[in-house]
Structures are given as structure tokens and as C-alpha cells.
Amino acid sequence: MKTAVRVLMLVVSLWLSGGMPAWSQTVQLASYDYPPYMLGGTLPGSPGPVVQVVREAFRRAGIPIEITFYPFQRAKRLVEVGEVGGIFTLKVTPERERQFMFSHEPLLQQEYVFYAQADSPLVFSGDLHKLPNVVMGLVTATSYGNRFDEFSKTLPATQKDYSNSHEANFRKLIAGRIPLIICSRQVGDAILRRLEATHKIKVIGPPVEVANSYLMFNPSVVAPATIIEFDNQLHAMRKDGTFQRIFDNYFYSMRKPP
Numbered sequence: 001m002k003t004a005v006r007v008l009m010l011v012v013s014l015w016l017s018g019g020m021p022a023w024s025q026t027v028q029l030a031s032y033d034y035p036p037y038m039l040g041g042t043l044p045g046s047p048g049p050v051v052q053v054v055r056e057a058f059r060r061a062g063i064p065i066e067i068t069f070y071p072f073q074r075a076k077r078l079v080e081v082g083e084v085g086g087i088f089t090l091k092v093t094p095e096r097e098r099q100f101m102f103s104h105e106p107l108l109q110q111e112y113v114f115y116a117q118a119d120s121p122l123v124f125s126g127d128l129h130k131l132p133n134v135v136m137g138l139v140t141a142t143s144y145g146n147r148f149d150e151f152s153k154t155l156p157a158t159q160k161d162y163s164n165s166h167e168a169n170f171r172k173l174i175a176g177r178i179p180l181i182i183c184s185r186q187v188g189d190a191i192l193r194r195l196e197a198t199h200k201i202k203v204i205g206p207p208v209e210v211a212n213s214y215l216m217f218n219p220s221v222v223a224p225a226t227i228i229e230f231d232n233q234l235h236a237m238r239k240d241g242t243f244q245r246i247f248d249n250y251f252y253s254m255r256k257p258p
Helices: 002-016 049-061 072-080 094-099 146-152 166-175 185-194 224-240 242-255
Strands: 027-031 065-069 086-090 108-117 136-139 160-163 180-184 201-217
Touching: 027 049, 027 072, 049 065, 049 086, 049 224, 049 242, 072 086, 108 166, 108 185, 136 166, 146 201, 160 166, 166 180, 166 185, 166 201, 180 185, 185 201, 201 224, 224 242
Parallel strands: 027 065, 027 086, 136 160, 136 180
Antiparallel strands: 086 201, 108 180, 108 201
16 A cells, blocks of 8 residues: 555654654544444443454554544544544545555455335345436545445436435435435444334345445654554454454444343
8 A cells, every 4th residue: 555655664764863753642533423333432331343443452552542532524624634643434545545644454344235215116236327316315525435436426416415424314314305325234234223223224235345444644643653553553453363353242242132
């Protein structure tokens, strides 16, 4: 990844100049409510497996962090203006990669699917260009993977209905205000459980795409060496099984009866 090469070059430069940072400074990170992966204190218990993974990777690195939850658009803006050092999770896009740095190791891999009302006649064959010409619910400034992102650019504005969150889109769908939305399957299913509406909504067709999401850093705030060290620990967690164990334990606990 080009970003990783740029980070490595910066680290070497800092090392040669004696400018490698100490780990004493707390890294401020932003996140947002994205069930079941990041819960932000909206529900009792675990904050979600991705939050646990991020905390553990920084703990192993000996780097203090503070994670604050915001509405998605605000969290993204805070990183852009440098008020916090990073945000998780986001997908890599060419526009973002020109300004920010991403962890090399992904935090999430998600299937993106279309949701419609349970009695909807809409179908999706797997070919985006054969989708019915209906209004589609999207979240502002959100990537759904390269395939869908490119396709959405070809849609007229009248076919795109934007909200500030995935939950807002599901509420519109449930109320019949829009006929179709796209969302990560795990996230969509978690939102439907939260809204007690699993019987009202269905997935139509196969996944549109399987996409990775990462921790995105503002390199003017977070030292390149910090990004490298986070990546090293995240890689080690995958290798020793901790990464998968955190996810497995979380989803096992969700299945246990109360």
C-alpha cells in the first residue's frame, strides 16, 4: 500500500534526525456508533470487538489512547481538522489516501448487501446495472466499497436519499419512506435487532462487495512511528489468535441466553 511506504519513509527520516517520539503522549481517537462492532456506550456491556482490538493493540505497544464516540460526520470532521489523531473504522479511498494514513492491517471485513421491506418485490441478481430504478438510502460521506462507490456516481441525484446514520436509513426503510438501502450485513442485522424489526426487513440478493475497513490517522497529529507500532501489534494479534478470539468471544456472548 502506498500509504505504508510513505509512513516507513517518514519513520526512517525521523529516526535519522533523532526525532522519534516518546510514547508518553496520549493519542486521541474518534469513533462512532456502529453496532455490533463499535457501540459507544449506547448499550450495557462490551463496547464492541473493534474497540477491544484497538485498545489491546495500543496497550501492547505501550501507547496511551483515549477513545471518544461522536456522530459519524463529526468524528470524521474532527480528524480532518486535526482535533483528534485518528478515526475507526473507515475504508481506503483515493481521496482519503491523499491526505491521511491508514493502518496496513484491516480492523474489519464486511459484506455489503441490499435491504428492502419483507414483502418487497425488489430483487438483486448481483449485477448493479440491473438494479430497479428506485430511490436508494445512503449515508452521507460513507464508502460502501469501490464497486458500489463507482456505480453510485452514475446514479441521478433523484435516486439517492442521504441520511446521517445507518440507523436513520433503516428507520426510513421500515416506515416505507424509501424502498432500498445498502449496509454491512452484520451492522444492518444488529440495527434491526435493536429496532425490533428483523421480521419487517429482508436482504435481497448476494453481497454487493466484501470490503475492508481500517483505522485512519491524521499524520499531522499522530507520529508515523506510532502508526507503524500500532500496525505491528495488530499484525501480532492476528498471528497469535488474539484478534479472532476477541471477535469470537464477543459474538458467542451475544448468542448466550440472558
